[in-house]
Structures are given as structure tokens and as C-alpha cells.
Amino acid sequence: MRFISTLVLAAMWKQASALPHTNSNVLNTSDRIIPPNSTLKPQHFTWLTPSADDDRAPCPMLNTLANHGFLPHNGRAITRDIFLKGVTDALNFDRESVDRLFGGALGAVPEFNATSFDLGMLHVKNFIEHDGSTSMQDVILDQQSSVYHEPTFSNFMSYIPHDANTISIPAAAAAKARHFKDMSKINPRFSILASQQTPVMLEMASMFLVFGPAATTKEKGADRAFFEYFFRNQRLPVELGWTPPQTEILFTNASREIAAQLVKEIPTDVPFLYNPGEGLTERAGTEA
Ligand code: HEM
Numbered sequence: 679m680r681f682i683s684t685l686v687l688a689a690m691w692k693q694a695s696a697l698p699h700t701n702s703n704v705l706n707t708s709d710r711i712i713p714p715n716s717t718l719k720p721q722h723f724t725w726l727t728p729s730a731d732d733d734r735a736p737c738p739m740l741n742t743l744a745n746h747g748f749l750p751h752n753g754r755a756i757t758r759d760i761f762l763k764g765v766t767d768a769l770n771f772d773r774e775s776v777d778r779l780f781g782g783a784l785g786a787v788p789e790f791n792a793t794s795f796d797l798g799m800l801h802v803k804n805f806i807e808h809d810g811s812t813s814m815q816d817v818i819l820d821q822q823s824s825v826y827h828e829p830t831f832s833n834f835m836s837y838i839p840h841d842a843n844t845i846s847i848p849a850a851a852a853a854k855a856r857h858f859k860d861m862s863k864i865n866p867r868f869s870i871l872a873s874q875q876t877p878v879m880l881e882m883a884s885m886f887l888v889f890g891p892a893a894t895t896k897e898k899g900a901d902r903a904f905f906e907y908f909f910r911n912q913r914l915p916v917e918l919g920w921t922p923p924q925t926e927i928l929f930t931n932a933s934r935e936i937a938a939q940l941v942k943e944i945p946t947d948v949p950f951l952y953n954p955g956e957g958l959t960e961r962a963g964t965e966a
Contacts, residue, residue: 717922733798734824753797770922775929844899851943883936
């Protein structure tokens with residue numbers, strides 16, 4: 679293990695606070711003119727940190743969209759219409775995929791026939807939420823698991839080559855596997871079941887689509903600066919020059935394709951699946 683070496687560090691882990699976040703409305707758009715052909719919307723230039731009363735999810739992107747006001751800032755009562763407009767405006771994903779994501783979120787709502795969800799409802803262990811997040815602590819270590827945790831993210835990033843400006847698919851897959859191993863030493867109930875392998879990689883794949891090169895190129899990689907800024911701040915990296923692509927991202931198919939490549943690149947010298955019930959670690963499967 680390269681980054682975490684002792685149990686002492688594990689104790690410090692809980693205490694550590696996040697790096698200072700960009701916590702202002704410096705990008706407020708009131709005096710900005712957005713060119714007519716731009717994919718940027720006024721909300722890309724506004725951002726407000728959540729208050730203690732606001733709901734937030736274990737998903738850094740949904741939190742980000744709420745921080746920008748693409749989704750309600752309080753994180754509650756997100757209807758299909760609000761979600762469709764918010765996600766397509768923010769990221770230029772196709773509507774069909776966004777609609778499908780919304781349907782998935784409704785599955786977490788306890789009420790029968792619900793038509794909206796709150797971000798806080800997504801904290802359902804092993805529904806979508808799982809251990810080994812890239813930037814948040816496991817639920818067993820922090821009941822909230824919706825706030826950025828610098829030691830967790832630094833641990834993940836320690837496995838990305840230091841001189842890489844672009845995060846490649848093999849690098850991300852290897853970092854995820856090695857990060858899981860480290861997290862399993864901190865969380866005695868650490869669990870990643872076979873059924874969670876593809877969802878984990880779909881989450882990572884989304885980063886390649888949002889922060890990768892134009893959808894029209896074959897080259898696959900996520901811009902490291904955008905990736906780091908996004909996770910650290912739960913904010914879109916507009917001030918670093920990021921914009922949603924001009925061409926709509928066909929999210930469902932594209933993310934499946936990248937997730938399958940990520941699974942293929944999982945290193946063979948480290949386990950990826952952990953089943954504490956059986957006291958076993960397993961090798962990764964091959965399908966995504
Ligand atoms: C309604 C739609 C969505 C739901 C219900 C949802 C839910 C979740 C949940 C519960 C997690 C936590 C997984 C964990 O425990 O680490 C998560 C992680 C993640 N989500 Fe979402 N999400 C949604 C949409 C999106 C979208 C549109 C993106 C676009 C980029 C996205 C990107 C991510 C990423 C990158 C992670 C992984 C973070 C990590 O590795 O720690 N999500 N999502």
C-alpha cells in the first residue's frame with residue numbers, strides 16, 4: 679500500500695477535514711454575456727455551497743448540479759421535468775438516457791408511485807450507494823457520505839501517474855482497484871459485490887464522457903484538472919475552461935462501452951470484489 683501505511687493514519691482519517699473549497703459566487707453571471715452558440719447556461723456561472731438544511735446525495739454530480747442550481751439547491755422534490763431540464767442543460771446528455779437515470783432514482787423513494795425524489799433519499803446502502811467511493815468516506819465511517827473527504831480522494835489520485843494530464847482508462851481502473859484495497863483495510867465491513875462491479879465502472883465512465891475529449895474523437899481519457907476540480911469542489915470546472923460538448927452525449931450506450939473497457943483493464947494482481955459475509959475477496963469478472 680503506497681499511501682496509507684498504518685492504523686494510526688486510519689484514526690487521523692476520520693478527523694481530517696477537506697481542502698478549502700471554492701465557496702463563493704465569483705462566477706455570478708449577472709454581468710456576463712453568453713454567446714448564442716455556447717452550450718453554457720447562466721447556472722454554469724452560479725454556485726453556492728449547500729447549507730446544513732440542504733439535502734445532498736452520495737453522488738458528486740447530483741450534488742454539483744444542485745450547488746449550481748440546475749437542480750433545486752435544497753436538493754428536494756426533484757421531478758422528472760426538473761431533472762430532464764437540469765441534467766440536459768448542465769451536461770448535454772441525451773434526454774432518453776436522462777429519463778432512464780431519473781427512473782433509477784425513483785427506485786430509492788420509499789413512497790409508492792412517487793413522482794419526485796430528494797437527494798437525501800439516495801443514501802440507501804447498496805441500492806446505488808456502495809463502499810470505496812472516489813471522494814467520500816464509506817457509510818460505516820461517516821453516516822453522511824455526501825461530503826468531499828480529501829484523504830479519500832488523495833488516496834485514489836495517488837494511483838494516477840503524477841505526470842499524467844489525462845487520466846486514461848487503464849489508469850482509472852487500476853486506481854479504483856488499488857483504492858478499494860486500501861479502503862478495505864480501513865473499513866472492516868468493506869463490500870463490493872459482483873453485482874456492483876458494473877455500476878462502479880459506469881460511474882467512472884461518466885467522468886470520461888463529461889471530462890473527456892470531444893465525443894467525436896476515438897481517444898478516451900478524462901482531463902485530470904477538470905476531474906480533480908470537480909471532485910474537490912462538487913462544482914463544474916467552468917473557470918478552468920470546461921464547457922458541455924456541442925454534440926449531445928449519448929450517455930447510456932457510451933457509458934456502457936467505457937465501463938466495459940474499464941472492467942477489462944482491472945489489474946490482475948489486486949482483488950476488486952469484496953464480500954465480507956463470506957470473508958472472501960474475488961477477482962473481477964469480465965462483463966460490463
Ligand atoms: C438520477 C441520477 C443519478 C443517481 C440516482 C445517482 C446516484 C449515485 C450514487 C448513489 C452514487 C454513489 C456511489 C457511491 O457510493 O460511491 C453515485 C456516484 C457517482 N455518480 Fe451518480 N447518480 C446519478 C446521476 C449521475 C450523473 C448524471 C452523473 C454524471 C456524470 C453521475 C456521476 C457519478 C459519479 C462519477 C459517481 C462516482 C463517484 C465515486 O467514484 O465516488 N451520477 N451516483
